[in-house]
Amino acid sequence: MNESQHLSSQFDEELNRLRTHVLQMGGLVETQVSAAIEAYSTGEIASVKSIVETDRKVNELEKAIDDDCAHIIAKRQPTASDLRLILGISKIVTDLERAGDEAKKIAKGVRRIYENGHLPGQYGVGIRHLAEAALAMVRRALDAFARLDTPQAADVIRADTDVDAEFKSIIRQLITHMMEDPRTITTSIDIIWIARAIERIGDHAKNISEQVVYVVEGRDIRHTKEKVQ
Amino acid sequence: MSSQLIRALLLALLSTVVALPIGYFVAHWAGWTVFCLGLALQMAFHFRNFARLDRWSHNPVVDASLEGEGAWDGIFGRLYRHEKDLREQIAQRDHEIAMLIAAGQALTDGVVLLDLHDQIIFCNTTAETQLGLVIRTDRGQSVANIVRQPEFVAYLEEGDFSRPLTMRTERREDRVFSIHIIPYAGNRRLMQIKDVTQTDRLDRMRRDFVANVSHELRTPLTVLAGFLETLQEFDVDREERNRYIDMMSEQSKRMQSIVQDLLTLSSIESAPPPESDPVDMVNLLDKLRRDAEALSAGRHTIIVETDGQGDLRGSEPELISAFGNLVANAVRYTPAGGTIRISWHATPQGAEFAVQDTGIGIDPKHIPRLTERFYRVDRGRSRDAGGTGLGLAIVKHSLNRHQAQLEVKSTPGTGSRFAAKFPASRVAGL
Numbered sequence: 318m319n320e321s322q323h324l325s326s327q328f329d330e331e332l333n334r335l336r337t338h339v340l341q342m343g344g345l346v347e348t349q350v351s352a353a354i355e356a357y358s359t360g361e362i363a364s365v366k367s368i369v370e371t372d373r374k375v376n377e378l379e380k381a382i383d384d385d386c387a388h389i390i391a392k393r394q395p396t397a398s399d400l401r402l403i404l405g406i407s408k409i410v411t412d413l414e415r416a417g418d419e420a421k422k423i424a425k426g427v428r429r430i431y432e433n434g435h436l437p438g439q440y441g442v443g444i445r446h447l448a449e450a451a452l453a454m455v456r457r458a459l460d461a462f463a464r465l466d467t468p469q470a471a472d473v474i475r476a477d478t479d480v481d482a483e484f485k486s487i488i489r490q491l492i493t494h495m496m497e498d499p500r501t502i503t504t505s506i507d508i509i510w511i512a513r514a515i516e517r518i519g520d521h522a523k524n525i526s527e528q529v530v531y532v533v534e535g536r537d538i539r540h541t542k543e544k545v546q
Numbered sequence: 547m548s549s550q551l552i553r554a555l556l557l558a559l560l561s562t563v564v565a566l567p568i569g570y571f572v573a574h575w576a577g578w579t580v581f582c583l584g585l586a587l588q589m590a591f592h593f594r595n596f597a598r599l600d601r602w603s604h605n606p607v608v609d610a611s612l613e614g615e616g617a618w619d620g621i622f623g624r625l626y627r628h629e630k631d632l633r634e635q636i637a638q639r640d641h642e643i644a645m646l647i648a649a650g651q652a653l654t655d656g657v658v659l660l661d662l663h664d665q666i667i668f669c670n671t672t673a674e675t676q677l678g679l680v681i682r683t684d685r686g687q688s689v690a691n692i693v694r695q696p697e698f699v700a701y702l703e704e705g706d707f708s709r710p711l712t713m714r715t716e717r718r719e720d721r722v723f724s725i726h727i728i729p730y731a732g733n734r735r736l737m738q739i740k741d742v743t744q745t746d747r748l749d750r751m752r753r754d755f756v757a758n759v760s761h762e763l764r765t766p767l768t769v770l771a772g773f774l775e776t777l778q779e780f781d782v783d784r785e786e787r788n789r790y791i792d793m794m795s796e797q798s799k800r801m802q803s804i805v806q807d808l809l810t811l812s813s814i815e816s817a818p819p820p821e822s823d824p825v826d827m828v829n830l831l832d833k834l835r836r837d838a839e840a841l842s843a844g845r846h847t848i849i850v851e852t853d854g855q856g857d858l859r860g861s862e863p864e865l866i867s868a869f870g871n872l873v874a875n876a877v878r879y880t881p882a883g884g885t886i887r888i889s890w891h892a893t894p895q896g897a898e899f900a901v902q903d904t905g906i907g908i909d910p911k912h913i914p915r916l917t918e919r920f921y922r923v924d925r926g927r928s929r930d931a932g933g934t935g936l937g938l939a940i941v942k943h944s945l946n947r948h949q950a951q952l953e954v955k956s957t958p959g960t961g962s963r964f965a966a967k968f969p970a971s972r973v974a975g976l
Contacts, residue, residue: 337688337691341690341699343694344699389641452716461694462689463691466683
């Protein structure tokens with residue numbers, strides 16, 4: 318950001334490092350989410366442990382990045398776009414951390430289903446599709462942040478509607494299924510939790526994209542119907 | 547240079563010579579005026595040339611040649627030539643750089659150049675598609691910002707580039723890449739990205755194969771060893787012992803057939819291409835029918851459909867073994883009372899041998915992997931049915947050697963159809 322305008326190149330370096338740390342954290346979350354989906358479709362619950370462990374790393378990074386943000390604000394008193402970048406980052410890490418938590422929830426849900434000897438069966442495809450859409454949103458939101466690319470961020474925000482709609486249709490299917498055969502209720506409830514977690518991951522990706530728009534354009538588009546360009 | 551100086555002095559002298567008599571005869575001031583006028587003329591001349599140079603230097607173009615007057619002409623000429631040479635050199639360099647970049651683009655491996663801070667300087671289009679980079683916007687971006695996978699970030703930070711990193715990417719439907727970072731020119735880094743999806747798959751198949759062979763051979767061996775131990779350690783009555791020996795011989799036959807199939811497979815793989823003598827299909831079909839009837843022992847209806855036209859060019863034993871395998875599978879996996887239809891149709895465009903059954907069928911997700919060695923749809927059942935897990939692998943290999951394709955269509959619960967399609971070059975006698 319503003320590279321040519323800063324007299325102090327050390328400041329630039331600090332900002333760049335901060336950005337790279339955020340994206341590193343993003344990389345961990347992406348891996349968590351995709352490992353959770355993989356565990357869901359293959360039933361390899363061995364990976365659940367590593368997902369939970371990655372979550373610890375994500376939490377540590379969140380704290381470290383927040384600390385860095387506070388440091389930079391105190392030491393450099395940034396203004397304008399630099400200030401927006403730091404404010405945006407401190408919100409983005411919160412969303413990333415929560416997305417990681419959701420991935421952990423998925424992993425634990427998968428373990429519960431398989432340990433009880435059930436198979437997600439017919440919901441395999443639907444859930445996988447939903448999860449892939451959510452993972453693509455996270456990936457594109459992080460890309461948009463790396464490139465400060467607002468059109469891409471706008472795309473992600475729009476994609477959230479599709480994920481929400483798909484989530485609702487899965488829930489409807491599950492309800493019908495539970496009414497037809499009450500023996501499936503336990504598994505169905507676990508699947509609902511998983512679908513819910515995936516849908517939340519999509520929401521976090523949307524929040525990240527909104528922060529990207531804020532960082533670049535200085536417009537706060539949260540909770541508004543304002544059109545994103 | 548000195549001639550220019552002399553010329554300037556001479557002109558000054560000339561003004562002096564003109565001015566002196568005027569000053570002497572007319573008036574002092576008139577003499578001075580003439581002298582100054584002479585010098586001023588000279589200055590005006592120089593200033594005009596200076597202005598021309600000044601104008602040109604703001605926007606040095608080489609289309610219109612730069613011309614000066616008098617002493618200035620030489621200087622202008624040299625400047626102009628210098629500018630022109632420089633431009634030519636730059637154009638030459640640009641061309642060379644463009645050629646280098648084009649060479650980089652032509653590489654089938656991905657290449658990314660990184661600066662001292664791991665920021666992207668250049669990447670070719672292969673790397674763009676492999677890693678999801680966009681060089682237009684990502685130049686100057688740290689590579690770890692876009693390639694965020696934790697294993698890659700760790701590899702980049704660790705700084706031990708003695709071996710490449712093998713990494714599965716999620717951006718492009720499960721491709722496997724081998725990424726090697728090579729330091730060059732001090733601390734700069736070159737990333738080389740190879741697509742090793744295919745090699746990775748082969749490696750996995752080979753590992754699976756070894757594991758499967760060991761497993762398949764160990765199972766009967768464990769049974770054998772167990773019975774032997776029992777016979778050694780305990781006194782068992784005669785009847786019991788005979789039962790054990792029966793089971794042991796059954797297991798040893800199993801091992802024998804696995805080893806036999808493995809040998810067949812490896813001999814097919816290493817054998818020279820099959821001969822192209824015509825094989826009498828009427829005869830062959832008759833033999834297949836008799837074998838099938840023997841195996842079925844009257845439990846199935848076996849139908850041979852053929853118009854008796856056309857023969858196949860190829861190795862008779864290999865074809866018998868391949869077709870026999872397909873027929874035997876159909877008999878094994880069809881419950882009693884089912885129908886097995888063996889058909890042969892040849893046209894000048896090609897021929898098809900097919901076996902259709904009304905058996906248990908195969909789930910579509912298994913079909914692509916059916917011909918892998920030791921691949922089993924249902925482990926327990928196929929072993930009970932007496933399979934070694936190598937049958938279809940042998941079939942596929944034999945057919946491949948005859949340029950034939952194996953087509954499998956199946957509906958679980960309704961039946962399967964295995965068809966071998968031969969090209970026209972393999973059909974004879976039409």
